[in-house]
Amino acid sequence: MLNLFTGKGGVGKTRLAVLNYLHFQGVFFADNSATEPILKELNAPSPPLCAAALEDLMSDLFVRVLKVQAIADWLGKKKLLQNLMRMAPNLEELLILHRWVKTAESQNVIVDAPSTGTFIGTLRSVKTALEMFDSGAIREMAVQIDEFFSRAGRVQVFVVSLPENSALEEMREIEKAVREIYPHIVIHRLLNRIHALPPVDLDMPTALREFCTRRSHLEQKRIQGVSFSRQFAEGASKWG
């Protein structure tokens, strides 16, 4: 299963992806600099992270044509070829998707995916590649990814939102794009950082009480009538 975590920038995608990984285990694709503070705070051991470097991704592509891994690895490191291959639109996105899909064929994969615009662009890159490349290794990769994403029950998208209008708006934007590109993908809405009202009998500075009360009321108003698979309080430390 391929589990992709996305949403507006700053909504807590990485935290919820980490919690999901700690709960279900599997292979975790994420950027170490983003996960490190969260794991430290949760006192959790660092999982072996898969951050795909361009040269590794390139060798995935070269090996399809050249058939010899050692030569493909050597060519993948060549700046000249990297620059030339970069002229192919969407190639980096496509190579990353291919790496996720290849791993998810046999294991549970959790991905701390990019935020809204880049995420939608990454999903669209498959269809663009199918349209642009009439033959060759890149097309073969695109076909493989397209088949994986089109099958029911293989990919889940977790759209993380905050109880803020812009984050909720981007959540809808992602859902719309996912349904349009791959209708079989299962979408889960996650609401992060929902705040409770301050206890009435708690002694606290007036300004802070006013802030907390106003914040909580506004949040409840914004999520009225919107359903979520899960809700997480500020600083959540468990998936369950």
Next chain:
Amino acid sequence: MGLAKYRFIWGPGGAGKSHIAIRKTVQSEGPKLLLTLDPSLRLFHLFGTKPIPGGQSLRLAEEEFTLRQTDALRLFEALQDRAPADPKVRHYFAQLVNGLQRFRDYLALIELGDEMQKDEFKTVVIDTPPFQEAKAFQNSIVNLHEFFDRSLVQLGLRNQWLHVGVRKVVEGMKLFTGKKNLEQSLAFLDWLREHLERFQCSARSLHELLFHESTIHTLVLNPESSLPELKQMEEFFRRAKHLEIVINRSVAHLGPLSARHPFFQEFQKLQERESQLRLQIEKMFTAPIELIPLAAMGEDSREELLEFVSIKSAVIQSKAK
């Protein structure tokens, strides 16, 4: 470079970059331009509007300014006027713009370089994409000059014989890209060759602007900003001649919250993270740090925006240790 003052707004996603960009624009001297290089339409959503070619005039807190987004396809049209392109090139260009973050970044920067030649504004505030996506963007901004001066593309385009050589290598890529894409790539390479001088000139001006002493780089953070991520951007900000740091949603003004009630944990944790962040900043940079206090936001209404641009902030000075 003209007389305009340039201010770049950088920061991780969700730190409040767009709000700070608006605040800084409102507080600066006119005539002023708020230019966004971010492909997301966040700034336009905040004003309840959509991008208009050439920009639009807006008013907030009795201040008038122009809001504009860079548009790669508009740049293509302008180049078309000088040397019309093959339809294959137009198609390939559109695919590159839509599908290749790096290429879109380069074009957005070229447009910014063009803006500098016009001298139409006294202040130009530039909103950039979020850090997570901007790592590649910052590389682009630093490497733009090199890309057009020394890269393989340049070598191939400048020299006719090398151009033939590059074409041969590109032809060899058919195994990967198929025939249809290859034809488009070659037509695009020829088109790029015709406009190279123009791109180089903009790239040079932009490079000069970026690290010029009058250019301000504003780094927007909040108490939850990731320290390792900040370290990754350290080299770039160290090169900036004029750096300012904003800690948005600061909780320093709340004072000590020693009560043990679980309700206070959120703020205690935030205070702890903010003080760690400030320590880290003080180790890295010599720059003023503006603290904008936490406020209940998230409505994206005009009233909220008005309230935000007038929030009183405190400024402290960080001296790199």
